[in-house]
Amino acid sequence: MATHKIKVTVNGAPREAEVESRLLLVHLLREDFRLTGTHIGCDTTHCGACTVLLDGQPVKSCTVLAVQADGRQVATVEGLEKDGKLHPVQEGFWQEHGLQCGYCTPGMMMTSCALLARNANPSEPEIREAISGNLCRCTGYLNIVKAVQYAAAKQKEGVHVA
Amino acid sequence: MIPAAFDYHAPTTLKEAVALLSQHKDSAKVLSGGQSLLPLLKLRLGQAGHLVDIGRIPGLEYIKEEGGMLKIGGRTRESTLERSELVRARYPILSDTAQVIADPLVRNMATVGGNLAHGDPGNDHPATMIALGAQVVAVGPKGERVIQIDDFFLGLFQTALQADEILTEIRVPTPPARSGGAYFKLERKVGDYATAAAAAQITLGPSGAVERVGLALTNVGPKPVRSATAEKHLAGKKPDAASIGEAARLVAQASSPSADRRGSVDYKREMARVMAVRALTRAVERAGGR
Numbered sequence: 001m002a003t004h005k006i007k008v009t010v011n012g013a014p015r016e017a018e019v020e021s022r023l024l025l026v027h028l029l030r031e032d033f034r035l036t037g038t039h040i041g042c043d044t045t046h047c048g049a050c051t052v053l054l055d056g057q058p059v060k061s062c063t064v065l066a067v068q069a070d071g072r073q074v075a076t077v078e079g080l081e082k083d084g085k086l087h088p089v090q091e092g093f094w095q096e097h098g099l100q101c102g103y104c105t106p107g108m109m110m111t112s113c114a115l116l117a118r119n120a121n122p123s124e125p126e127i128r129e130a131i132s133g134n135l136c137r138c139t140g141y142l143n144i145v146k147a148v149q150y151a152a153a154k155q156k157e158g159v160h161v162a
Numbered sequence: 163m164i165p166a167a168f169d170y171h172a173p174t175t176l177k178e179a180v181a182l183l184s185q186h187k188d189s190a191k192v193l194s195g196g197q198s199l200l201p202l203l204k205l206r207l208g209q210a211g212h213l214v215d216i217g218r219i220p221g222l223e224y225i226k227e228e229g230g231m232l233k234i235g236g237r238t239r240e241s242t243l244e245r246s247e248l249v250r251a252r253y254p255i256l257s258d259t260a261q262v263i264a265d266p267l268v269r270n271m272a273t274v275g276g277n278l279a280h281g282d283p284g285n286d287h288p289a290t291m292i293a294l295g296a297q298v299v300a301v302g303p304k305g306e307r308v309i310q311i312d313d314f315f316l317g318l319f320q321t322a323l324q325a326d327e328i329l330t331e332i333r334v335p336t337p338p339a340r341s342g343g344a345y346f347k348l349e350r351k352v353g354d355y356a357t358a359a360a361a362a363q364i365t366l367g368p369s370g371a372v373e374r375v376g377l378a379l380t381n382v383g384p385k386p387v388r389s390a391t392a393e394k395h396l397a398g399k400k401p402d403a404a405s406i407g408e409a410a411r412l413v414a415q416a417s418s419p420s421a422d423r424r425g426s427v428d429y430k431r432e433m434a435r436v437m438a439v440r441a442l443t444r445a446v447e448r449a450g451g452r
Contacts, residue, residue, distance in 0.1 A: 002169055021170035021213065022203075043163050045201050046353060048267055057241070057270040063200045064271065065193075067170050068217065111267065132352040133265030 006070035010035070011079030019066045026050045028066035029076060037077040037106045041135075048134030051107030052076050058114040060133070077106035080113070088154035089113050089147070098147030100138035108134045112148045121152060165203035168210050172218045176301055176328065179214050183326040184303050186212040192328055193217070194237060194276035197268045198285075216328060222275075225249060232334040236275025236299075241266065243274055253334065254448060255343030255363055259290045262345070265353040275329040278314070281321040281385075284355035288315055288386040290345055293361035293376035296334045302327035318384040341365040342448025346440040347380065348433050350424065356381040357424040360413075360437035362445040364401065370451060372396045377409065377442065382417035382434045389416035392438075401446045410438035 003018050010033060017032050029035045029052065041049030043062050050061040053075035080087035089112045092098065099105045108131060115122055115130040122130065127148045128141065136144060170193075173179040183190050189211030193199060202208035216222065222237035225246050232253055234243065243249055244260035263269055263277065263286050277287040278298060288311075291298075296311045300323055314322050323329060337343070347359035359380035367373040375396045379387040392412035399405040414435035421427050 004170065021168055022165045024164070024200075024204075027164075043204070045197065045264075045268060048265075051267060054270075058267050059270050060267050062204075063197055063268075065170065065196070065200070065213075067172070068193075068196070068215065070172075130266055133267035 004067045004070070006067055008066075008069045008071075009073045011075055017066070021065070021067060023066040024062055025052070025054075025064040025066050025069050025074070026061040028069070029061065029074070035076050035078050039103055039106055041103065041107075046135065047104070048107045048111065048131075049104050051110045051134060053110055053114055056114065056117065058111045075110065075113075077109060080109065087113070088151040089116070091154065092147035092150035093144070096143050096146040096150050098139065098144045099136075104134055104136045104138075108136065108144060112151065115148070116152055116155060120155060122148070124149075163204040163206075165200070166206060166209055168203070169212045170215065171212060172215045174218050174220070176216075176219055176330065179216055179219060179328060180301060180303055180326060182212070182214045183328070186214075187325050190214055190325070192279070194279070195239065195272040196276075197264065197272040198276065198280045198282065222330060227252075227336060230336050232336060234274050234332040234334070236273065236279075236329045236331055238274045240264075240269035240272045240274065240277070244269060252336070253294075253343070255290055255293065255345050255361060255445070256334075258343075258345035259286050259361070262286060262347045262349065262359075268353070274332060278332065279321060279323055279329045281315060281317075281319040283318065283383060283385050284381045286345070286347065286356065286359060286380055289359065289361040289378035289380040290343075291332065291334070292378035292386055292388050293343060293363040294334045294337075295363075295376055296332055298329055299331035299333065300324075300327040301330045306330075308333075312388070315385040320385075337363065338365055340367075340449050340451075341374075342445045342450070343376075344441045344444035344448060346437040346444070348437055355424075358382050358417075358419070358430050358434040358437050360410075360434065360441040362438070362441035364396075364442070364445040364449050364451075366401070366446070366449045366451050370400060371398055372401050372405075375409075375442075377413050377438065379413060379417055379434050379438065382414075382419040382430055384418070387413065387417045387434075389413040392416065396442075401442065401451055406439055406442045406446070410435045410442060413438050 343363035419430035
């Protein structure tokens with residue numbers, strides 16, 4: 001079986017890899033690029049722990065082939081913090097206690113970033129709808145919703161989000 | 163989980179894609195959004211020697227009205243359909259449907275063409291497209307052909323598409339004035355397949371009687387369920403609680419669900435009836451019928 005040379009921009013930096021056809025994007029990120037902030041949860045397209053942004057859209061990276069990302073932009077949780085300063089979404093999850101075990105958090109935050117990029121002032125139902133493909137088994141979602149609201153408010157103060 | 167090894171092809175023209183499919187025949191699968199295919203390969207419920215990714219072929223993602231039809235490119239993402247103002251304003255049954263397919267992350271990859279071509283009775287667009295009287299366009303080695311949606315779903319995971327054909331477009335006739343449609347789905351949680359779901363599309367005549375009705379059910383049989391008897395019952399009648407109730411009963415009667423974790427046969431048939439009542443009622447409201 002042939003392998004493929006691919007070029008992917010990850011968190012703004014160009015990366016290259018030679019991959020098998022069947023390699024999943026989540027494995028490319030975690031194993032080839034050693035970006036282990038993206039988690040593998042259910043591995044069956046349900047839980048959203050592996051959520052990354054592909055050309056700005058949140059997708060489940062356990063259900064995308066690495067070769068499908070060739071020539072495209074991928075954003076992972078590692079790219080959120082800039083120059084030692086937390087992204088407003090990260091700050092929101094911290095301030096509002098939007099996590100307990102933290103397993104779903106990277107995916108939850110990537111989905112939240114994408115939501116805020118297309119809707120700067122989401123209502124609570126809009127937030128809940130947006131994160132409905134990300135499962136959290138600890139929090140009951142209440143603090144996650146508050147974390148996103150915190151980030152939205154922070155964004156209004158002029159902080160650039162996503 | 164890692165799929166069994168396969169070769170991946172990323173053609174940049176339809177011609178090239180069709181040639182690859184013709185060359186590899188039954189060992190090839192078309193990769194569109196991959197949200198059904200990749201899980202099947204990962205779980206090793208399905209196998210493919212070759213994946214032909216149609217995602218690098220330009221010009222397959224669009225939503226436009228043209229010649230009395232809504233034309234949807236086969237590669238159009240569910241999230242695009244869901245957010246389309248044109249669709250929301252003029253084809254609300256399609257917005258209803260897109261919003262309840264899997265979850266928002268899956269919808270960023272999943273495509274409308276893939277939802278139909280997969281032939282899964284649990285998928286939501288088949289019933290909707292039947293209610294709308296849609297057509298699909300398939301491109302193969304001999305060129306293009308148009309398939310009526312009623313001739314498209316042959317059975318469980320079986321469609322009229324040949325192994326070397328690609329679904330490139332869905333065509334929905336633009337409904338006349340005083341038309342409305344709706345899709346209602348009962349699901350245990352976000353992302354689940356329907357326990358039962360119903361799609362209804364109605365056109366009312368000048369007197370307020372039903373002029374045309376399309377009614378179909380999701381996931382209560384090996385393929386989408388349509389009942390001519392149910393539709394005939396409504397045609398020409400005022401769409402009131404009695405006529406809607408009877409049509410819903412008739413279409414549910416035509417279903418053949420199987421028992422699983424989502425419920426027993428009787429429960430699913432009853433839920434199909436309830437969803438049909440709700441879809442028909444909302445369709446009539448949207449048609450301006452009350």
